[in-house]
Amino acid sequence: MAAIETDGLSKDYRIGFWRPRPYRALHPLTLSVESGEVFGFLGPNGAGKTTTLKLLMQLVYPTAGSATILGRPLGDREMKRRIGFLPENPYFYDYLTAEELLSYFGGLFGYKGADRAKRVSRLLDDVGVGGERRMQLRKFSKGMIQRVGLAQALINDPELVFLDEPMSGLDPIGRRDVRALILRLREEGRTVFFSSHILSDAETLCSRIAIVVKGHLTASGSLAELVTSTVKGWEIVLDGLPQTPAGPALLKVTPLAPGRFAVEAVPSVDPAQLARELAGATGRLVSINPIHDTLEDLFVQQVDNAASTDRFDGGTEPNREKSA
Amino acid sequence: MSLGVSAGTVGRIAANVFKESVRDKVLYSVVLFAILLISASYILGELSAGQEIKIVKDLGLAAISLFGHFIAIFIGIGLVSKEMERRSIYALLAKPMSRTELVLGKFVGLLATLTVNVLVMSAALFIVLAISDAVTDPFFKKAWEAPAVDPALLTATGLILVQLGVVTAIAIFFSTFTSPVLAAAFTVGLVIVGHFGADLKNFEQIVDSKPLAWMARGLYYILPNLASFDVKLQVVHGQPVTAGYVAMTTGYGALYVATLLTLASLFFSRRDFK
Numbered sequence: 001m002a003a004i005e006t007d008g009l010s011k012d013y014r015i016g017f018w019r020p021r022p023y024r025a026l027h028p029l030t031l032s033v034e035s036g037e038v039f040g041f042l043g044p045n046g047a048g049k050t051t052t053l054k055l056l057m058q059l060v061y062p063t064a065g066s067a068t069i070l071g072r073p074l075g076d077r078e079m080k081r082r083i084g085f086l087p088e089n090p091y092f093y094d095y096l097t098a099e100e101l102l103s104y105f106g107g108l109f110g111y112k113g114a115d116r117a118k119r120v121s122r123l124l125d126d127v128g129v130g131g132e133r134r135m136q137l138r139k140f141s142k143g144m145i146q147r148v149g150l151a152q153a154l155i156n157d158p159e160l161v162f163l164d165e166p167m168s169g170l171d172p173i174g175r176r177d178v179r180a181l182i183l184r185l186r187e188e189g190r191t192v193f194f195s196s197h198i199l200s201d202a203e204t205l206c207s208r209i210a211i212v213v214k215g216h217l218t219a220s221g222s223l224a225e226l227v228t229s230t231v232k233g234w235e236i237v238l239d240g241l242p243q244t245p246a247g248p249a250l251l252k253v254t255p256l257a258p259g260r261f262a263v264e265a266v267p268s269v270d271p272a273q274l275a276r277e278l279a280g281a282t283g284r285l286v287s288i289n290p291i292h293d294t295l296e297d298l299f300v301q302q303v304d305n306a307a308s309t310d311r312f313d314g315g316t317e318p319n320r321e322k323s324a
Numbered sequence: 325m326s327l328g329v330s331a332g333t334v335g336r337i338a339a340n341v342f343k344e345s346v347r348d349k350v351l352y353s354v355v356l357f358a359i360l361l362i363s364a365s366y367i368l369g370e371l372s373a374g375q376e377i378k379i380v381k382d383l384g385l386a387a388i389s390l391f392g393h394f395i396a397i398f399i400g401i402g403l404v405s406k407e408m409e410r411r412s413i414y415a416l417l418a419k420p421m422s423r424t425e426l427v428l429g430k431f432v433g434l435l436a437t438l439t440v441n442v443l444v445m446s447a448a449l450f451i452v453l454a455i456s457d458a459v460t461d462p463f464f465k466k467a468w469e470a471p472a473v474d475p476a477l478l479t480a481t482g483l484i485l486v487q488l489g490v491v492t493a494i495a496i497f498f499s500t501f502t503s504p505v506l507a508a509a510f511t512v513g514l515v516i517v518g519h520f521g522a523d524l525k526n527f528e529q530i531v532d533s534k535p536l537a538w539m540a541r542g543l544y545y546i547l548p549n550l551a552s553f554d555v556k557l558q559v560v561h562g563q564p565v566t567a568g569y570v571a572m573t574t575g576y577g578a579l580y581v582a583t584l585l586t587l588a589s590l591f592f593s594r595r596d597f598k
Contacts, residue, residue, distance in 0.1 A: 013598065057418050060596040077328060077420045085418035091410045093340070095347045107336045108419040152415060162418075 001071055003160050003191040004033040004056065008065035011051050025051045026215045028065055033193055033208075035159075038186050040206035041195040044303055048215040049195035050088055053164050057085055070160060081109060084153035088164040088195075090145060094138035098129055098148050101137065102155055109156045123151040128177060142169040150181065161185060163194035167201055179204060199295045211299060213306040219298065228293045234271040237262045237286035238279055245278045264291065329428065333421045337429020338436060341403060345437040351395065355441050358391035359448040366452050376464075377472050378560050380456055384449035385480050385556045392442055392488045396434065397511050400495025403430040405504040408597060417597075424589040431496055431585055438488045446481045453477075470562030479570060480559040486577040487553035491515055493584035494548065500592040518550035548580055 008028040014020040026048040033039045043049050054060045056067060058075040072079035092101050102120040111119060124130045127147040129140075137145065146169045153161055166182070167175045182205050185192050196202055202209055203223065210220035219226055233251060239260045245253060252264040265274055271288045279285055345351050365383035366376075404427070407413040417423065450473060457465075457472035470476065494514055498507035524547070527540030552573050555565045 013596075054414075054597065057414070059414055059417060060598065061594070077422070080418065080420040083418065085415060087411065087414035089411075090415060091412050092415065093344065093412060095344055096340075100343075104336065104340055105415075105419060108333060108416075108421055110332070149415070 001035055002032045002068075003035045003037075004031070004039075004067070004069055004193060006031045006052075006056075006065065006067040009052070009055055009062050009067050010064045011055055011060060012063040024215055026055070027217075029212075029217055031210060031217065031220065033191065035191050036186075036189050037207040038182060038192040038194070038205050040202035040209040041193060041212065042197065042199065042202055042209055042299060043195075043212040044197060046214075047212045049212060050164055051215075052212070053085075053087075053162055053195060056162065081156060082159045084156065084158035084161040086149045086153040086161075086163045086166055089168060090149035092137050092145065092148065092152070095136060097134050097136055098124055098140070098151075099133040101148065102152055105152050106155050111155075119155060123154055124148075126154075127151045127181070128174075143171055143174050146170055147174065147177075150178065158190065160191040160193065163192065165196055166194055167196060167198050175201070199299055203295045209295070211302050213302055216306070218302040218306065223295065227295055227298055230292075231267045231290040232293060233267050233291040234265045234269065234274070235262060235287075235289045235291055236265060236271060236275050236278070237288075238275065239284045239286050241278070241280075241283045247274075247278070249274060260286075267291075328422055329425055330421075333425045334429045334432055337421075337426060338431075338433035341430055341433020342436050345399065345434070348399075351399070351437070351441070354391055354395060355444055358387045358445050361387045361391075362445065362448045362452055366456060375467075376460070377453065377456055377468050377470075380452055381449075381474075381477065381560045382556060384445075384452065385477070385484070385559070388442060388445045388449065388481060389484045389487070389554075389556075391445065392438060392484060393491055393515065395441060396438060396488045396491040397495050397508065397515065399437070400434055400492045401499045401504050401507045401511060403434060404496060404499045404592070405507065409504075411597075413597060423593045423595075427496060427500065427585060427589045427592055431492060431581075434492050434496075435489055438492065439485060442481055442485050442488070446478070449477070468562075470560070474559070474562075476559045476562075476565065479565050480555050483553040483555055483570065483573060486574050487550055490518075490548050490550065490553075490577050490580050490584075493581040493588070497584045497588040497591075500588045501595065514547065515550065518548040519554075521547060521549035521551050549576070553577065 006029050008030055009026065010024065010028040011026040012022040012024050015023045029052065041049050041052065051060065055062050056069060056074065067074055069076075069079050070082055096104065099120055102123060103116060106116040106119055121130070121133070124133045127150050129144055129147050129151070132140070132144065137148065140148065146166070150163075150166065153163065163182075166178050170178060179201060182192055182194070186205075186207075192205075194205075206223065208220065208222050209226065211218050237256070237260070238245070239257075241259050241261060244255070245261055245263055249265045249269045250263050251266060254262045256262055263278065265271065271290075275285050275288060362380075362384045365380045365387070368379055368383065407416065407426075413426075416426070453472045453474075460472075465472075491511070495507065495511045498510045502510070521544060524540045524544040527544075528537035531537055531540075555569075557563075558565050
């Protein structure tokens with residue numbers, strides 16, 4: 001069963017005070033996220049990622065289209081019992097302590113007494129703020145608030161977790177911890193839908209991704225489908241060369257330091273043989289790496305396409321899942 | 325949109341509002357200031373022999389009402405709008421609850437806060453009155469229209485509380501669909517008009533225009549008649565306030581609150597949180 005299904009979900013806002021005009025924040029979006037997958041919803045700032053999440057959480061209402069979460073309509077109370085949500089740059093009641101906040105939210109799920117206290121304590125330890133559990137949230141740093149946000153999103157052991165920019169405001173250690181948390185959720189069979197513009201995280205974590213640009217879904221599928229794994233060329237770094245290397249197999253030569261060069265060679269050559277030839281008697285091989293397409297290449301290509309065409313400026317073409 | 329209401333959820337939201345108020349230093353300052361004012365009324369009363377107890381009661385009840393209004397309006401407006409401004413509502417509404425429960429929880433929470441504050445201020449008033457009673461020459465007491473520590477004062481403070489409930493509902497109602505500044509302006513405006521409701525009823529006696537008189541009569545029925553909750557004068561002068569009047573007025577207040585909260589919930593349930 002699909003964990004999330006949207007069918008032509010779209011959102012128009014009215015902008016301007018005196019003469020309000022519609023602005024389409026999300027073009028009709030048709031998307032399906034399967035149970036148990038980690039789905040990355042990627043896009044540059046202002047692409048419509050948060051709007052989509054707000055629509056799914058019924059913080060805003062769709063202009064057209066519909067969606068279901070865990071097979072139930074949006075806003076359904078029973079469905080909400082089974083999901084967790086971390087908003088982008090979350091803010092929580094700063095007069096509460098981390099423990100009180102989680103206890104309050106746990107209470108809204110009907111947890112009581114010792115069970116609730118145990119849950120709260122375990123989650124705060126899991127996200128690394130156990131030591132500050134009795135500190136008021138107003139004294140928390142942005143990264144610590146983000147960790148508390150993650151804990152509150154998991155208070156009900158959700159089957160499906162929505163995370164809006166979960167790495168935002170975190171230091172490298174925090175990002176590593178969140179990555180580990182998402183991987184753990186995946187291992188536990190939970191579905192994770194997270195929005196991000198940090199592509200390396202998506203590459204590490206996601207089973208499938210979708211890229212949204214200017215409110216349009218431009219690509220979706222597994223990383224293997226979207227990003228070709230064939231070798232596009234070879235990057236060879238050599239040191240101790242008496243002169244700049246040259247040859248028909250070389251696509252690009254970049255000097256790195258006196259006598260040290262990075263060369264990009266065509267994919268058809270034997271890289272070890274080429275390196276030997278280029279190094280000659282005095283040179284030394286530093287590294288050989290295959291050049292693949294990356295998610296970043298795909299992302300940049302999708303954003304550039306959107307910028308170079310005007311098809312995203314007011315069109316009503318439906319957003320359906322498609323491969324790049 | 326779900327209109328299902330769970331008493332447990334409303335209670336939990338209300339408890340959180342109460343907790344916020346308890347930790348709000350501004351609220352303590354307001355209540356402390358009110359208590360100081362009530363205490364100061366004793367000094368004013370000393371200036372007028374025979375009238376002192378009336379002045380203490382009058383000023384005391386006025387202070388309870390005034391500071392109660394201040395809390396109801398300014399905290400009431402912030403209850404919902406702060407959630408939206410600071411975006412704490414995003415994580416909250418993803419929990420198994422409806423927007424109606426949020427509105428009701430906020431109302432109940434502030435009403436609980438107001439109840440505690442009115443009780444504290446009333447206790448301060450009773451203490452000042454008891455002191456006045458103890459130190460006043462029995463000869464002067466004969467001039468009093470009602471005893472100093474008069475249980476009827478509780479009728480007045482009870483109706484002030486109902487009145488504050490209506491004011492809170494007005495503040496929440498406006499804050500569900502407009503900005504905090506406008507909500508404050510509308511609430512203060514409506515509360516002021518509400519205190520002069522009787523003038524609208526008698527408008528036809530001072531204007532010749534029938535449509536204008538009908539409009540004034542219509543407004544009289546639509547706008548909250550906050551003056552009806554004010555029985556200070558009767559209580560201070562020892563005149564009876566019947567149980568029937570108290571029940572009728574409380575019923576009117578409850579109906580007005582229910583109407584406002586229903587409308588607030590409808591507006592709030594349709595609102596986009598951009």
